[in-house]
Amino acid sequence: MSASSIVVMIIGMVLVWGGLAASIFHAVSTGKKKRNSNAANNL
């Protein structure tokens, strides 16, 4: 594979799969925060 193809492939993977990973990570972390604050309120 040429260098330009490899660079484009890596950038594409980072943007698309990274975008998915970031949005899932955001959902998980905010979900955890909400659960923790609910637990604290119930104490």
Next chain:
Amino acid sequence: MERSQWGTRAGFIMAAVGSAVGLGNIWRFPYVAYENGGGAFFIPYLFALLTAGIPILILEFTIGHKYRGSAPLSFFRMGGRKLEWLGWWAVFVSFVISVYYAVIIAWAMRYTIFSFNQAWGTDTQDFLFNEFLQLTVSPGQTGGIVWGVFIPLVLVWAITLGILLAGVKKGIEMANRIFIPTLVIIFLAVVIRAITLDGALIGLEAFFQPDFTAIMNPSVWVAAYGHIFFSLSVAFAIMITYSSYLPKKSDITNNAFITGFANSSFELLAGIGIFAALGFMATQQGVAVSEVASAGVGLAFVVFPQIINEFPSFNGLFGFLFFLSLTLAGLTSLMSITETYVAGFTEKFGISRRKAVVFGGGLAALISILFATQGGLFFLDLADYFINQFGVAAVGLVEVVLVVWVFRKADLLKAHANEISDIHLGAWWKVSLGIITPIVLGYMMFGLLKMNILQEFDTETGNYEGYSNMFTLSGGVAVASAAIVFGILFSIAKWHKNQGEYDERS
């Protein structure tokens, strides 16, 4: 009356992703990207995802969540009968798509079995059209029923309607929680095997080689927007219906980002797997990748069986996994498409879910037999072209124009989404929906209308695929028109007196 509800956030996301990830991700995206600049296509593609795909997903998720109904009921609550017809139009577009989509899944199901002994032989094209589909009639003629398609078709409908009968949580959510992880694992296995084949790098080079001059061409941008639009199951009434089953406290915007990026992630994976396999085939035959690259039915049912034939080992297993992934991707999409009219009929006429599944789904199943006949492929091809271009795309264009410009609901919906979501919507959302999407979709629709009305296709008749005027009018134009006519007629009918009770469980 208790409204059905998703059991978990993950359940909703899997169902939405299951709807978006369909046959098009596997057999359409790789070729569209290859034909429109290769690696450089990522630029217009990502731009389209962020300025059209995800904004429209957020719009539909918000409409469904705020108005808590199927597409017709949500639009009715938003703007009365002046908007309700739009919901029904989308529902009837989905109805038409479901009747032929089920048949393609039936083919994939049958090919899953054929894979074990490569029953398609060496001439895969002859096998598909002459032996399997028995396509011996002219376009517009039905011929007899093809039992080899009819039997798996019955199975496809039995699975789909059985899942829908079980309800939202125990049926759709449960099925997607099983099907989606299975699909991802199976497809990963297919891709890993494909990229380890001889010549895979040649295929990947063809797929990723960037042609940056292509992105100066407006048609490449239209292709990117068109693909994102068709790929995400927007303007099908699906996402409105699915989000109406969310609990009150649900994050709308991040769910849309996850759904949009998950769909794109799967198609990127598909692009890698498909082109690695095409590179292998080109190497085996000593030809360029451009000579074997294709899309759609030809790619899945002609080219892929050839690739499987040339496999060094475990041909049957690779074929089985590939066609099983097509079947699973199709089934999760079909159940979402069918749910749109099940929900719509239930709420409009106050009938039970069971009756709506039996009568709505049953009618669709009955009509789909037309596509299991000897001439079925011609009907399918024409209906698919017209209902996608003048159904889905037209609904999407009318939806954004009416909601943003005519009924001016964008600010209200933005406030609703921001109130419950972690990621707040800014000006980009309104600009994307109100300006970018209508301009691109309007430009696309104008080009399509011009091409069809002036008969500018490069074919003998000037019509799509060279079909006759009579067949184009009766099998394509009439079908697309019927969706909007039925939409208007259903919006005239009175709502079931207790429709206001179709609300969420508190």
